[in-house]
Amino acid sequence: MQLPDALAPEPTVRLRLDKQALAHNWRALDQLSGNASAGAAVKANCYGLGVGACVPVLRDAGCDAFFVAHWTEVEALLPHVDAAQIAVLHGPVRDDDVAFAKATGVVPVLNSLSQVRRWNAAGGGRCHLMVDTGINRLGIAPSELGDPEIAKLDVDVLMSHLASADEDSATNERQLKAFRECLPAVEHNRASLANSAGIALGTEFGFDLTRPGLALYGGIPRPELANSIRQVAFVDAVIMQIRTICEGDAVGYNGEFIAPSPMRVATVSLGYADGFLRSRGPGAALQHGEALLPVLGKVSMDMIVVDMAKTPELGEGDWLHVPMHLPDAAEHSGLSQYELLTVIGSRLR
């Protein structure tokens, strides 16, 4: 059954994207990349914010290199960008992936000698090559670069990935040096090392192409980026019910909050299924203008209860603002900025 548009119910929780901020962040990261151009990591549905909303904005800002993790993520991008601008980071794990790449023109990132052989066996063609310079996750070992199968490749981007770019760690310089040493070993058009935090480490990490993800979407992995990056994702949720509770009343599952005195409280349409995980509850507050509305008790799947003492004027149907300043929310909840975005629930879209 197809609902007529006029009948479509209004959501009670929503994600708003500041598309100008997203475009601004890409341009800022492109500038900070020095002589390199910035691409964009758009995996995990643009870190939870939606490919359909974000990719056209990045494309129109000037981005022409898009990275997803899975082959299944390609389809959502194809209406918006050329297949040749899309690269799949997991690489051809199976023969079917090679067939898909060949048929669409999407570019595989080859991560192992077995992936290289699989690609060559199918006739090869333009590809990217990931070298592991110390994260020990995906990528070919530098010692394997002399393999004759590698010499057969048509490598566009030779890349590696930083393990600790968000920290002041000796690993960064070590990986930079190791990556530089790999460059003469493989013929390639472009080199790429830096993610968002890597861009902030300095233009020597930029090479030809950078691959920011988190910072595009408002994350700040290093303080150097704080003044350049703007918040992109904003979440609001509706008050569904107001009640007055008595001294000693318990709120929510397991009664973890006990009212110390009579209180006016609101039940809000926001829960862990929307990405507001339990770890975000304790000590947190929703906002209305300057007013803070502390979260009371445990976060449920579909709702939370907040203290309305500061906002007597609000009632059922009013919207409250969910704090989504990523560095602050990460510090508060113990979640990473990446997790805060990627867990945003599908009901918000």
Ligand SMILES: *Cc1c(COP(=O)(O)O)cnc(C)c1O
């Ligand atoms: C996810 C990812 C990125 C983007 O990293 P951010 O820290 O989000 O900027 C870049 N390169 C690779 C290989 C990735 O997997």
